[in-house]
Every structure is written in C-alpha cells, then in structure tokens.
Amino acid sequence: SAVISQKPSRDICQRGTSLTIQCQVDSQVTMMFWYRQQPRQSLTLIATANQGSEATYESGFVIDKFPISRPNLTFSTLTVSNMSPEDSSIYLCSGVFNYDEQFFGPGTRLTVL
Amino acid sequence: GENVEQHPSTLSVQEGDSAVIKCTYSDSASNYFPWYKQELGKRPQLIIDIRSNVGEKKDQRIAVTLNKTAKHFSLHITETQPEDSAVYFCAASRGGSQGNLIFGKGTKLSVKP
Numbered sequence: 001s002a003v004i005s006q007k008p009s010r011d012i013c014q015r016g017t018s019l020t021i022q023c024q025v026d027s028q029v030t031m032m033f034w035y036r037q038q039p040r041q042s043l044t045l046i047a048t049a050n051q052g053s054e055a056t057y058e059s060g061f062v063i064d065k066f067p068i069s070r071p072n073l074t075f076s077t078l079t080v081s082n083m084s085p086e087d088s089s090i091y092l093c094s095g096v097f098n099y100d101e102q103f104f105g106p107g108t109r110l111t112v113l
Numbered sequence: 114g115e116n117v118e119q120h121p122s123t124l125s126v127q128e129g130d131s132a133v134i135k136c137t138y139s140d141s142a143s144n145y146f147p148w149y150k151q152e153l154g155k156r157p158q159l160i161i162d163i164r165s166n167v168g169e170k171k172d173q174r175i176a177v178t179l180n181k182t183a184k185h186f187s188l189h190i191t192e193t194q195p196e197d198s199a200v201y202f203c204a205a206s207r208g209g210s211q212g213n214l215i216f217g218k219g220t221k222l223s224v225k226p
Contacts, residue, residue, distance in 0.1 A: 030211065030212070031211060031212040033212065033213075041218075041219075042202060042216045042217065042218045042219050043157065043202065043216045044216075045213070045214070045215075048212075048213065092156065092157075094212075096211060096212035099211060100145045100147075100162075100164075100206065100211055100212060101147070101159060101162065102147065102159065102212055102214065103159060104149075104156040104157050104158075105156060106155075106156045107156055
C-alpha cells in the first residue's frame with residue numbers, strides 16, 4: 001500500500017478562522033478524496049479532488065466552505081473556512097490505487113472553539 | 114439515494130469464536146465492496162475487498178462473501194483474537210464509479226480474552 005501523510009495531525013482553532021489541511025501521497029494516484037468523520041461515526045465523503053480542475057462536491061458540501069486544491073497527482077489541500085464548533089471533526093484524505101483500492105491518510109483532528 | 118446498511122452495530126465474541134458482519138446495499142450498479150478496520154485513534158485500514166464478478170474471497174482468517182442478487186455482502190472472521198477488536202466498516206462503490214464509496218455505519222467488534 002502507498003504512504004499517505006497529512007498535516008497538521010491536529011489543531012485547535014477559533015470560530016471564524018480557516019484551516020488548510022495538506023495531504024501528500026508517496027506515489028501517483030488516479031483519484032484523491034476528502035472525508036469527514038465525526039466522533040464514533042462513519043465516514044462521509046466531502047468531495048473528489050480533481051487534478052487541475054475544480055473539485056466535485058457531495059450533497060451538503062460547498063466550495064465556499066471547503067475549497068480544495070489538487071495541483072498535481074500526489075498532493076491536495078482542503079480548507080475549512082469560517083469555522084464554527086460544528087466543524088469539529090476528523091478530516092481524512094484518501095488515494096485510490098490499482099483502479100479501486102482506496103487508502104487513507106492518518107487524519108486531522110480539528111477542534112473549533 | 115444510495116445506501117449501505119450494516120449490522121450489527123456492536124458485536125462481542127469470545128476469543129477463538131467466529132464473528133460475522135453483514136451489509137446490504139441499494140445501488141445495483143455497485144461493483145466493488147471493500148472492508149475497513151479502524152482501531153481507536155487510527156486511520157481506516159483496508160483489510161479485504163471483493164469485486165462483483167466474485168462470490169467469495171478469503172485471506173487467512175478473514176473471508177468476504179457477496180450475493181449480488183440479494184445485494185448483500187458479509188465479513189467473516191474466524192478464530193478471533195483480542196487484536197481483532199476494532200470498528201469495522203463495509204463500503205460499496207457508487208454507481209460503479211472509481212473510488213467513490215458509500216460507507217456503512219460501522220460495527221464495533223470486541224473480542225474478549
């Protein structure tokens with residue numbers, strides 16, 4: 001499996017600020033995704049990070065709130081904008097290898113005060 | 114919309130016993146079904162997967178079965194060990210699209226020594 005890293009691993013932020021999370025993969029992947037996982041909950045897909053074009057967002061998620069970049073095949077960022085306590089969650093990126101095998105980064109634990 | 118239901122939500126077994134987790138999906142176009150294991154505070158790890166052209170797949174103590182007609186698939190763990198204790202998530206591909214997964218709500222498995 002590939003190595004996927006994220007930073008920061010955790011952060012505590014003030015309401016109204018923004019945080020950018022970085023995701024780095026050690027080899028080229030066809031697809032990259034961003035998920036949110038609330039405590040003791042399942043994974044919810046936020047968006048597909050498309051290389052060189054705008055991300056594809058799932059229902060309930062919008063670009064103004066969660067802008068995503070993917071400048072190349074191994075790197076992506078997710079920004080959580082104008083944060084509120086409801087945005088407190090774990091954010092995970094993932095990469096798809098071998099057509100459909102999907103591996104996850106270690107996650108970023110975000111707390112918004 | 115597409116949905117994946119997972120049962121049971123919690124499962125407690127004695128060490129050495131077998132554990133079975135079941136999932137049903139709604140999207141008839143789903144063709145890829147991975148299972149993830151997530152230990153507390155860790156990332157989800159891909160443990161086994163099955164594609165729609167296969168009815169069963171086994172990897173040591175872990176096996177997965179798929180019934181496409183009934184739209185359900187199951188994870189079987191034999192000779193359980195305390196280190197199998199974790200939350201297990203099933204997932205199904207959405208509309209056959211690469212990497213786009215719908216996750217079940219998870220099963221918390223506890224293996225008592």
